Each structure stands twice: as C-alpha cells, then as structure tokens.
Amino acid sequence: MNQTICNYLERYCRKFLPILFRIRLSGKIHVVSVFQLNEEQRQFASIMREFAEAKIAPHAVEVDKSETFPWNSYKECLTMELPSLGVPSEYGGSGADHVTQAIMVEELARVCGSTSLTMLISKLGMIPVINWGSKYLKEKYLPNVASGKAQASYALSEADAGSDVASMKTTAVRDGDFYILNGAKYWITNAGISDTYTVFAKTDSTKGHRGISAFVVEAKWGVKVAKLEHKLGMRGSPTGEVIFEDVRVPVENRIGDEGQGFYIAMGTLDRSRPTIGAQAVGIAQGALDYAAQYLKSRNQFGHPIAEFQGLQFMVADMATKIEAARGLVYRACSLIDSDPENELSKIGAMAKMFASDTSMSVVVDALQLLGGYGYTTDFPMERFLRDAKITQIYEGTNQIQRVVVAKKILG
Known part of the structure; x- marks a missing residue:
C-alpha cells in the first residue's frame, strides 16, 4: 500500500x-x-467511593433491619449537595451530566441500595417538570428538590395498571381553575416522605392512553398514604399505596398539555431507566468487592481460597459482566444528554435490563463464594441479593424491556 x-x-x-x-x-x-470517563468524572467517582464508605456504609445494616427511611444517610448526602446533581443550574442545581449522576448512584448502591434510591426517586419525580413543565413549575419546585428541602415521588402505577399504563383508573376532572383528582396509586416509592407527587390521571376516559395528563400534586393538599409494604429488599425506602380523594389541583400544576401524560410518562422512564442500571451495577460491584476480600482472607487446605483456580474463574466472569453492564449504562446515560429522541429508548431499555440481570447473577455467585457465611445475616450478601432483585422489576420489568428492544429492532 x-x-x-x-x-x-x-x-x-x-x-x-x-x-x-x-x-x-x-x-x-x-x-x-466509545465511552470513556473524563478526568473530572474519575475524580468524582473516587470522592464518592470514599464518601460512601465513610458516611453511608455504617448505617446500611440498621436501615435495612429497621425498615426505616435512612435519614442519617440522607443528611450526609445533603452535605455533599447530591440532590442538586440532577437539577439544571438555572433552578438551583448543579446541572451535572447523566454519566456523573450514574456514578453517584452506583457508588451509593455499592454500600446501601436504599440510600441510592433516595437520590434516584426525587429526580424521577422531577424529570417531567425538568423536561415538559412550565417555567412556573420549574421555579416553584426544582430549587427545593435541589437543596434537599423537599422530596418528590412518581405516581404512575395502579393495582391493575402496571405495565399497561392506559388501563389506569385515576381521574382528573376539570373544575374551573382546578382539577379534581380521584383514585389510587400503587408501588409508590417514598410514599409518606415526599412533599410532592407527580401524578398521572385520565382527563378524558374515552381516548385511552391519549386521554392521560400529568400533574404536580403537593402532599399537603390531601394526599393520603393507605399502607406501606413490607418488602424483600430496599427496605429503607418506603413503598406504599397513595390515595387521592377529591384532591384539588390548580390548573397551573398540570405538566404539559392535556392528553400529553402518556408521552411524558414514557419519556420519563426512558430517561430514568439507565440510572436504575447504574444502581444495579453498584450493587453487583459491592458484592464482588466484598467477595474478593473474603477470598483473600479465608484459608482452606493451608492456602487462601483466592488461589483456587475455579474460584478465580468465577471472579473473572463476574468482573467482566459488571464492566460490560457499566459500559452500556454509561452509553445510555450519555444519550440522555446528547440524543434522547433517537436511540435512548432502545439503549436505555438494554442498559436497565442487562445491568439488572447482571446484578442478580453476580450477587448469587458472590454469595456462593462465601459459602454458608453468605447465607447468614452476619454478612451483607443476603442484603445485596434482596436489593438486587427489585432492579429487574421496577421502572418496567425486564420482560417489558425486551419487548421495547425487540420493537425498536423489528419495527
């Protein structure tokens, strides 16, 4: 040549x-x-690792055991101004890119899944406001969420309307300058803690999914928590049923136009699923890190079991799966900032699906590496396992994610 x-x-x-x-x-x-962290992101990851180990990890066992909101950990997160990362700078936030936000979630989840969820949920509740809300809604609600003075929830699912969003029964009937909201929402993260709920309701029951609208509803307007669930994992994050009985919501608290709610809901999930993938990666990394230390300290037949090749192969496979999942998560997060209307729906579904499946696989293997000890509550593996499972379920089950991906490919 x-x-x-x-x-x-x-x-x-x-x-x-x-x-x-x-x-x-x-x-x-x-x-x-071809994604690679920049120097600022690498430094942030290092700082977050140290912070999580020193300030969040010490509370993790008690938070899980007591099934109480991790207030101590939440307050520590406020000292680092972590709630501000996902809020635009013009509304009091840091305006961090979504890869940086994913790093934050991963490092928190590595030591405490429940605490990572406290940082995820308010952002989820505010994604509709950030992307489709009026200037009035942004100025009223985003600064308080950024400062940590207020928390938000996302109220989409119902008893008979989970993946089938169009089947929701909650209604919002226009009454002059207000909407009258009636119905019940299930599986609401942060129920009873949040100051606002982003609620999706039918404003026109004759139009199916085109008759859904979205609203910011303040808890003090009469939002009731009917019950809280006793869950397998993420036990420090309250999940419950929220009731709306003739709750009057000002028209200016509608997000976007009437009938735009389904589009807003799906667009929100596209933007939030990649960070669920980051949470799953964090849980998996925490499990691998603990198992690796155990292998080096545990002796059998006169040698550390880390020297046994069969176990080394397991560790290599686990680490490879985590790295692949992390790369896909970072790619999806970068798309939120650069190309949300093109490939995000597909890549975001892939990232959430692959990372959460990886998390379950890795944690099961990590528990196996600890043998009988891994099966006891004296070691964190059983908590990692319980926390990992929900990442395959919430914000769209992994079966739904596969449907999303297949439809994008096959048309």
Whole structure:
C-alpha cells in the first residue's frame, strides 16, 4: 500500500476511532459511542467511593433491619449537595451530566441500595417538570428538590395498571381553575416522605392512553398514604399505596398539555431507566468487592481460597459482566444528554435490563463464594441479593424491556 495512504489512515484512526465508529448497516449510518470517563468524572467517582464508605456504609445494616427511611444517610448526602446533581443550574442545581449522576448512584448502591434510591426517586419525580413543565413549575419546585428541602415521588402505577399504563383508573376532572383528582396509586416509592407527587390521571376516559395528563400534586393538599409494604429488599425506602380523594389541583400544576401524560410518562422512564442500571451495577460491584476480600482472607487446605483456580474463574466472569453492564449504562446515560429522541429508548431499555440481570447473577455467585457465611445475616450478601432483585422489576420489568428492544429492532 502507498506509504502516503498508510500515513493518512494512521492519522485518521488515531484521531477519530477513539471517539466513535460509523457502521454502515441497511443503508443507514449507525453511530456507536466509545465511552470513556473524563478526568473530572474519575475524580468524582473516587470522592464518592470514599464518601460512601465513610458516611453511608455504617448505617446500611440498621436501615435495612429497621425498615426505616435512612435519614442519617440522607443528611450526609445533603452535605455533599447530591440532590442538586440532577437539577439544571438555572433552578438551583448543579446541572451535572447523566454519566456523573450514574456514578453517584452506583457508588451509593455499592454500600446501601436504599440510600441510592433516595437520590434516584426525587429526580424521577422531577424529570417531567425538568423536561415538559412550565417555567412556573420549574421555579416553584426544582430549587427545593435541589437543596434537599423537599422530596418528590412518581405516581404512575395502579393495582391493575402496571405495565399497561392506559388501563389506569385515576381521574382528573376539570373544575374551573382546578382539577379534581380521584383514585389510587400503587408501588409508590417514598410514599409518606415526599412533599410532592407527580401524578398521572385520565382527563378524558374515552381516548385511552391519549386521554392521560400529568400533574404536580403537593402532599399537603390531601394526599393520603393507605399502607406501606413490607418488602424483600430496599427496605429503607418506603413503598406504599397513595390515595387521592377529591384532591384539588390548580390548573397551573398540570405538566404539559392535556392528553400529553402518556408521552411524558414514557419519556420519563426512558430517561430514568439507565440510572436504575447504574444502581444495579453498584450493587453487583459491592458484592464482588466484598467477595474478593473474603477470598483473600479465608484459608482452606493451608492456602487462601483466592488461589483456587475455579474460584478465580468465577471472579473473572463476574468482573467482566459488571464492566460490560457499566459500559452500556454509561452509553445510555450519555444519550440522555446528547440524543434522547433517537436511540435512548432502545439503549436505555438494554442498559436497565442487562445491568439488572447482571446484578442478580453476580450477587448469587458472590454469595456462593462465601459459602454458608453468605447465607447468614452476619454478612451483607443476603442484603445485596434482596436489593438486587427489585432492579429487574421496577421502572418496567425486564420482560417489558425486551419487548421495547425487540420493537425498536423489528419495527
């Protein structure tokens, strides 16, 4: 090959291939990001690791055992201004990119799943406001969430309307300058703790999913918590049934237009699922880290069991799965910032699905590495296992994620 051409190709590859590959497929150019953390993100990850180990981990066992909201851990998160990361700077937040937010969630989940969920849920409740809310709603609610003075919940699911959102029964009837809200929402994270609830309700029952609208509802307007669930995992994060009985909601608290609620709900989940993937990665990493230390300290037949090749192979497979999941999560998070209307729905579903399946697989293997000790409450593996399971279920089961991915590919 001509030397000039070789030199050109070398310069071209050095400049562009680390950034992206362009693959021509079916007559279209698909752009695949090759993601790498920048120096600021690496430093943030290191700081978060130290913070979580020192300030969050000491409370994790008691939070899980008592099934109480992790107030001590939450207050520690406020000292780091973590709730502000997901809020735009013009409304009192830090305006951090979504990969940085994922790093925060992962490092918290590595030591305490419940605490990571406290940081996730208010952001979830405010995603509709950030992306589709009026300036009035943004100015009224986002600063308090950013400062940690207020918390938010996301109220979409109902007893008979989980994945089938269009089957919801909650209604919002216009009455002058108000909507009258009636109905019940199930599986609401932060029930009884949150100051606001982003609620989806039927404003026109004749239009199916096109008749759904979204509202910011303040708890003090008459929101009732009927019961709290006793759960397998994430026990420090309250989950409950929320009741609305003739709750009067000002028209200005509607998010977007009437009938836009289904679109807002789906767009919100597209933007939140990747950080559930980050939570799953964190749980898996915490389990692997603990198991690795155990293998190095446990002696059998006169040697640390870390020297046994069969166990080494398990660790290698676990670490590889986690790294693959993390890369997919980071890619999905980067799409939230760069391309939310194109590939995010598919890649976000992939990230949540793959990371949560990986988390369950890795934690089960980590527990196995501890043998009988892993099966007791004296060690954290059983807590990691219980916390990991919900990541395969909430914000859309992994079966639903596979439906999303398949539809995007097959049309």
